[in-house]
Amino acid sequence: MDRILIVEDQPDIRKLIRMTLAFGYYEIYEAENGLEGWARAQGLRPDLILLDVMMPGELDGFQVCEKVKADPALGRSTAVVMLTARGQKTDLEHGAKSGADGYLTKPFSPLELVDKVEELLARRATRAA
Amino acid sequence: MRTLVSRLRAALTPRSLHAQITLLASAVIAASILAMMAIHVTDVAELRESYVEILLLIVTTSAALHFILRHALRPLREASRFARGLDADPGERFTTTGQSIEMKELGLALNELSERLALDRLALDVQAARTEGILDTAPDAILGIDADGRIVFTNDAVSRIFGHDPVAIRGRALTALVPGFDARRIRETLDGGILTGGSTRHAATVETTGLRNGGTGFAIEVVLGEIECAADLFCTCVIRDITERRQGEEWTRLANRALDCSGNGIVISDMRLPGEPVVYANPHFETITGYAPSEAIGRNLGFLQGSSAESPQTLSQRRRLGSAIRSGRSASVEILNYRKDGSPFWNELTIAPVKDASGAITHFVGVLTDITERIVTEQALAERGSRLDAIFSLSPDGFAVFDSRERLAYVNPAFLDMAGVSPEVFDRAPTLDEFDAALGERCDPAQPYESLADAQAREPAGGKRGGTPIHLKNPSRILERHVRRTREGGTTILYFRDVTRETEVDRMKSEFLSTAAHELRTPMASIFGFSELLLRRPYDEKTRRDLHETIHRQAGLLVNLLNELLDLSRIEARAGKDFRIRVQPLAPILRDTVAALLVPNDLRTVELSLPEAELLVRVDADKLRQAVTNLLSNAYKYSPRGGAIAIDTLPGEHDGRPAIGIRVTDRGMGMTPEQAGRAFERFYRADASGNIPGTGLGLCLVKEIVEIQGGRVDLQTQAGRGTQVTLWLPLPVHELAAA
Known part of the structure; x- marks a missing residue:
């Protein structure tokens, strides 16, 4: 079972993602802000993190992504998909710079999210094998 | 017989x-x-x-x-012989000694005669010598001509004028010297002349060509005078070489023509005559002044000054003229004169003295130029200049003007203000390069300064498009620099516009757009996502209902956001023209507002304290409701950890008139003074992180609504302690009367 961590401040969006992924074989974990997300990621060592860009608190999505990618234990084994409400070119570039593996712009299609998650997990599985 | x-x-x-x-x-x-x-x-x-x-x-x-x-009878014979010889030897004496009485008397008489004859002869000789001397010293050639037209007498001047020996020429025809003047021509000329001195003798003057020894011709004037008495003389002929006079006359003619053609008015005043009258005026004088030369001649040129003669400016110019005339100097003045038709014109009058051989001033030549157009242009330019000065000094934009040697010529107060420098800094008139370097030093090192030279290299045309941004460090300002070089004169103008606020507004606008997009996309993500799930996946009734509620709630949020945006832009555009303002009780408006307030996920209620007496206000109820709603909404949003939210009213005054205050108080996070200072700026959000939803327009809306209704908004806040916002609304007049 792949472990997925959702880091998102809006409860409705967390609920949406949770319900979207409910039909797959995933262990779903949630965090409400960047700091909490980073802490949980270190403990959980999730296979994939769905990470909101704009979050309250000391760490925003990009910073969490950078930390994850810089972490020797997580870096290569954890895929990161950024969720942003901005969808501007600078955000995409920022995301790539932070080492994100995927990018979804709000509002996103739940099926698209499922496809993205499955694709990244499959790639990770291939790499692991 | x-x-x-x-x-x-x-x-x-x-x-x-x-x-x-x-x-x-x-x-x-x-x-x-x-x-x-x-x-x-x-x-x-x-x-x-x-x-x-x-x-x-x-x-x-x-x-x-x-x-x-x-x-x-022998002595008698001797006496007669003596008398005969007297002519040859006047002054000889006849011997009377030993003569008879009669002969003695005769001898005495003869001696007396002889003596007188000698004296007369002497006098004649002297006169002849004198006449000859006069004739020889005369500058003109004087010839005696006989009836055949032959030269019988000459003076020395003949040699000088004609190059002929004066004696050798005698006996030759006058035509040798004056071609064509034979006896007949002389006669005709004389007949055509005038009678002199009441006599029957003729005299005539003609100008013709003389013939110099060697064959060259030259201009001469011939004066012929008929002589009646002299046997061998028919007439005298005085010939003058008038080559120089001709040249002089030609010069005079040319000079006169030049004066006539001159585009300047030229007058000559005779300084020897009382009143120093004008004795000459050229035709252009009339063109300028409207006075014909004949009208000006005889008057002092001062008559042109007309009614302005006593004006201070004219007086000072007249004094300058007067002192120049007294000291015999040239002078040039600009003086207001009047034409014949009374219209004024500016006259640039240049005067120059004319002196005779002894250095005494005989005349003054005056040159008049109508410079009205120039003066008008100059005045217009000066006016334009002072207008530009006023514009420069009043302009909120900065100007620094450099002359053709690239030295600072002018810097306006706005520039000093925006660059934060005192005027003394520029007392030394720095060069363009120095100025540029000094400006560069004042810049924020993080935002490299583009020097003028670099800007020039990048954009040689001088920059048709936007200027160069300059980020000053202290004071922290953003200026936009434009450079213009005038084509003539090589003046360089640096134009600075303070775009600090504009840049900030731009930044805030773009921040707002992305924030607004974020705020709009978040509810849309829920609506879009949940509705897709509902469409694609089977859910039980309970879950479906829950999802529908979520969708509905998020859609409501979306509507609020859109409304707020639209409200603000409408209020700004309409400036309150669509406000339905009327006098009404305040209490129901506030009660409705609190009751209608729906804050998601928050169970706190608002403590509403209203006075017992009914309060009337003159407002648009919907707009006031919106304003209070915004304040309450902020109170909720910015006190995330809870805390009481209260709304009450209090009396006070606004603009010197009694007013009612509607006060909303929270115990939330409050604001720093810096944040409070900007709280009413559009798009400004105290929380830039995006944690607290909002558009940055809420307080702007409140302010607009209250001010359009004649009131004001007070903000009191302390970071970490909470915020208190009071809306002051003026009380209606009849409400005052009732109270």
């Missing part, structure tokens, strides 16, 4: 006096003897004898008489 007698008498009358006396005496003697004989002699024979004797006697007596008389 008578002829015969007279002839006989003439034949018998001897020429000499002594012969006549002798003959007469002989005749007397002969007659006496014959008479005596007639008395004494009776005998004829005796008589015959006596005849011989008598004849002898008569002969001897006559001879003796002749001899005596001849001797006695």
